[in-house]
Amino acid sequence: MLLIRGAHVVDPQVGLDAVRDVVVEGERIAEVAESVQVPVGAEVIDGTGKYLVPGLVDIHVHFRDPGYEYKETIETGSAAAAVGGFTDVATMPNTDPVVDTGEGIHYQIAKGDACGLVHVRPIGACTKGEKGEQLAEIGDMAHEGACMFSDDGHGVQSAGMLRTVMDYVRQFDRVVACHCEVDSLSNHGQVNEGRASTRLGLAGWPAAGEEVEIGRDIDLCRLTGCALHICHISTARGAELVRAAKAEGLPVTAEVCPHHLFLDETALDETYDTNLKMNPPLRTPEDAAALREALVDGTIDCVVTDHAPHAPFEKEREFEAAPFGVVGLETSLPLVLTNLVATSKMSWSRLVEAMCVAPRRIARLEPVRVEEGSVADLTLVDPAYAFDVTPELFAGKESNSAFLGAHLTGRATDTLVAGRHVLRDTKLA
Template identity: 45%
Template sequence: MGVLIRGGRVIDAATNTDKVMDLYLDDGVIQEIGENLQKADAGDRVIDADGLVVMPGIVDLHVHFRDPGQEYKETIETGSRAAARGGVTTVVTMPNTTPVIDEPDRVRYVQNKAAQLSQIHVLQAGAMTRGEQGKELSDIKGMADAGVPALSEDGKSVMDAKLCKEAMTIAARCDLPVLDHCEDIDLRGNGCMNDDENARRLRLPGISNAVEDVIAARDIILACETGARLHLCHCSTKGTAFMMKALSEAGITNVTAEVCPHHLILTSDDIPSDDSNYKMNPPLRKKEDVEALREGLKEGYIQAISTDHAPHSQEDKNGSMRSAAFGIVGLETSLPLIYTHLVETGVLTLGQLVEKMCLNPAKILGLDCGTIQKGHPADVILVDIEHPYKIDKNKFASKGRNTPFDGWEVKGRVLYTLCDGKIIYQEEDHD
């Protein structure tokens, strides 16, 4: 059974499309795009998209589904439902699970479980070192053969520069991007928020910009030497933005970067006294960092927006800023937050939002999704950008409720999510 989406405002960054049109989806791909399309079969589903934005499904390069070993925080099933509710049709899950995803059999475990329980595309990244211990390389070639889309040591950096270079060399040979968590653990120490006047006001240990910048600079140099495709994760500093601008001006294209919504919207000034919902790694930085990251997205030398969706149990987040776990959830809030705070304010156009959240992440992974073109995957979402609503963490499909955005008024509610041409999420009371 096909699906006809009628009369929506189609936004596609790959073709610079912004036009009211119809889409016909069948057999998992986009079959036709045009005006006044006719149903091909009496059994087709018709969706009236009048007044709605029709855009590609979001590709999120950076999520934590906590399976195996930490299913009390999230599962592949609950994480996938959260993704669908947020308009995300493809995710890359990080390997810092229990045990770490550092060998082919563990990759296949996630793949098999996702095939059974998920209606979105769940792509499992492989760890760079065994157990993410930074001592010896994992079975990179074996994981590449098993189908990992990327390598990542997320949650930490490979502090041994020689070992990191060896991993990048193999990644380049296997044509795998390296998704890079940039954090000098020795510089970070026991820091729990940005090292600034707010940390001193709250009497909390700080994390300086250098914690990120030092490893970002080192790994950019290693990527240039090895030819590896390096992708800098959850960038938070003006220093990283400056490096990305310099690379762009030099014509270096094998290094890309992402920013998370919280690092584009919040600063350390927004942290109330000892509220662990504002504790994330890297931490919320200063206004000048936010402005530099926004400029990087707008000008194109920062290519992607990802969530670093990091669900935790209430117990893990109940402690103080010092003791609580790092991280917030983001799959169900990323699109409305970016639309409301970057598109409606004129920082990005709607086309640029689609470019940063759909097209560019797909390109970084070498996928043919992230676009609305004939013959491409029928991963499509319908979004209401007209009517405001309030974020309610109690309605999340994720197990995680750890967000600083609860109660925020936003626009950009996802009404339908289709993956491979099938409706996998529909907003209640909307038909």
């Protein structure tokens, strides 16, 4: 038994934003009260000055397993998640082989369970091999526990193919998560088309290469009635399209990554830092400001990392040869706390919506609430914990972070998964 004493509990689902004592017994929350007697034999954790929230969820990570285990495995990725305060992660299917069958889903769930760290929730591919040509085994994958469907890594280029996917996925009450990219427009682009591409002499990836497909996919959502989730939105116009779709009442949701919120193309300079190379690319300062606003006002539903580990030998190449992607699990919460919550731009309640409540809803996971009887997937956060982002912070295999060197304030100190301590006082248990 565990007593978390005197933490400030924030859970908008139960209208809680106050100091409480929380007792965990076995896998579940046994009691939430203003003050409880220490149960006999209970371990007591002092929550004074800390915040207790439902476990964080990241519905967009790449754990590289199977096929690219040299970059990350389900075990090392899960460790990175626990350190970041996450109790649940949804893994993208662009592994080798691509997760496009029930067997692939089963493999990741079993491996996640065997690690005994966080809940691993696999996402199934929309099309076989993510090639965009034939429907993947969607029914089989839904049956095995796929939480969403996505061909992340690229857009489904054929509108007709995506329509078929959406018609099919709709029957299983799942969401299709779209990486929106028109290949013929992004066309080997390295950085945002405009200032960055001109200044650095690199091929440009225009905002329209993303926005055209966001618009198309919203049209297909309207046509099919299938829930649509827009992945890693990076432009102001993209957020505007989502805002209009929501106003129309369409089942559209969207996510944004910390690097698109807190960095922009002006960070790219003559050093050609490949840790600033991601897909979609860093956009303009105006785009980043619009994304922050859209996250705070709820147009963008949730924060995800697009955690994409790459080995040093891959990132330590010239910019054009390096792969896209950065890690993010260990720094996501600290970045949001430092840049939005500590500056009073975002409330704790909105943070919990965006990092705990909405992602569970989108991925069709059972809600977790800070109330008696709920599964004890919980994150304890120290908002005053100040630290520098150094390679030692990273518990995953790689440290290809866009935020190396940043000074951040606030992080998860404890992560509880089904009542088990997987992170204890900032150390993996």
